[in-house]
Amino acid sequence: MKNKLILRSAWVMSVIIVLLTAGFIPQSSQAGTDEFPLMEITVDELIAEYEKGTYTAEEVVQSYLDRIETYEETYNAFTYMNKDALKEAKKIDKMRKKGEKLGPLAGVPIVIKEAVDVKGFPTTFGWAPLSKEADGIKLMPSKDASVVARLKEAGAIILGKTNIPAFSASGTDANTSWAGPTYNAVNPSLAPGGSSSGTATSISGNFAVLGIAEETGGSIQNPAAAQSIVGIKPTFGLVPTMGVTPLSSSTRDVLGPHARTVEDAARMLDVIAGYTEDDPLTEQSVGHVPDKGYASFLDDNSLEGKRIGLYGPGWRTEELSAETKELYARAIKELESQGAEVVTDPFAGTGFAEYVKNAPSQGRESFFYDLENYFENINPNLTTEKVFEKAGAIPWEDGGPLSSRANLPGKENPDVLPDLTTFNEVRSLYRKMMKEVMEKHDLDGFVYPQMSKAIPKLGEGSIAATTVSEINVGGWPLITVPAGYYKNGSPFALAFLGQEWSEPELIGMAYDYEQATGHREAPQLMDK
Secondary structure (H helix, E strand, O other), rough: OOOOOOOHHHHHHHHHHHHHHHHOOOHHOOOOOOOOOOOOOOOHHHHHHHHOOOOOOOHHHHHHHHHHHHHHHOOEEEEOOOOOOHHHHHHHHHHHOOOOOOOOOOEEEEEOOEEEOOOOOOOOOHHHHHHHOOOOOOOOOOOOHHHHHHHHHHHEEEEEEEOHHHHHHHOOOOOOOOOOOOOOOOOOOOOOOOOOOHHHHHHOOOOEEEEEEEOOOOOHHHHHOOOOOOOOOOOOOOOOOEEEEOOOOOOOOOEEEEEEOOHHHHHHHHHHHOOOOEEHHHHHHHHOOOOOOOHOOOOOOOOOEEEEEEEOOOOOOOOOOOHHHHHHHHHHHHHHHHOOOOOOOOOOOOOOOHHHHOOOOOOOOOOOHHHHHHHHHHHHOOHHHHHHHHHHHOOOOOOOHHHHHHOOOOOOOOOOOOOOOOHHHHHHHHHHHHHHHHHHOOOEEEEOOOOOOOOOOOOOOOOOOOOHHHHHHOOOOOEEEEEEEEEOOOOEEEEEEEOOOOOOHHHHHHHHHHHHHOOOOOOOOOOO
């Protein structure tokens, strides 16, 4: 598989043009028969097959690599492939054969978002001036990001790194990437979601079992919703972000799983969550990670007796489209059929929606400080100034992917963390208001439609998430779960959210809903 700029074939572009001209192809009617033997396999199922001797890790990895080879030209999910994946799989096979102790993800193929450092792979920010393949410079991390180190220790096999927009600056697509656009596995004419575009396509398209996504403002949940998969946006500080290209790492950035099932997402979260001395922000997580793991909360009776807050103008005044209202109404009935009680618009009268519109900080103040720290972590001799001087371009200049950040504090003195007092006050007020609402209405969580309208066609508008950037400023967890499809085949998703550190309860409720409804359908892919 190539480690170079991915050129879009005339065939792919002609197909996309036809799809855009003709309208969406309903998900259930896409042409082709997919006979991939590992289709939709889960972590537990794969481990069970390994233990029975049905497959070796080498065979499984080769199968996924073959599938990627077949479809990558169409979907463009990857920036780099791991040339050592088969070698690493063989090592796992030898260990398993000898009866050696293996990690919980031993032999499980995964993908890593381009924004996350993997030793031996360049880090490009998705931006041409920082990509040697696009005639830019080359930045090589000297070590793995903290989450990558944990995943390797757990035995996961990294197949490759996945595509993102330049500087992860889009929640809708990867069209600005040096590697070209990524296409939606459900339907290539749909926006794939961003900025974890390639990870979502890889998981939805069965190019891997699990994937690492990252979010500052919608970048885990938007792609998950757009491609009918599960995403967990964790509480800020639960998962280490050391070694991840930052937008707001001191205030908002989080890493989380993309998976096809809630169970698989929980199993990945069990590996990546918790304190590490490499990342001081994870000190907040001490005492909040369940002793028996997140997967221990998978219970298909979790919604019984739960009180759930519903979306309304008290949270956000944006109207839902007519079809979104219909799909949400159906989802509410499904929640109730599982024993949940619902409370309409519990934020009504709190002033929350009005405060969010005028909040004095969105947590972007630390950008230049976070960027300086990131480069120093790659190489102590690197500075932001040196990197962009060598690249010959500055991303926050007019027309650049980060032009909106040009006037943020700290640009002249990035070694000093700007004053975050205002942001911390905003976050505290967000959290105070949510806690008061939950106590007043005796709520266990909230379930919203993740989007207010259908996923747009690629290049024709943005994904209209109902929770961005409220949950990012609040630092709250959110789980995206497939909840059906619009009439045109665009995926519909629910967002389960709650107070900080409520992942265990949200996982249980999301799992119950998923098991009761089974809305995800594996997409039929189109090869070249």
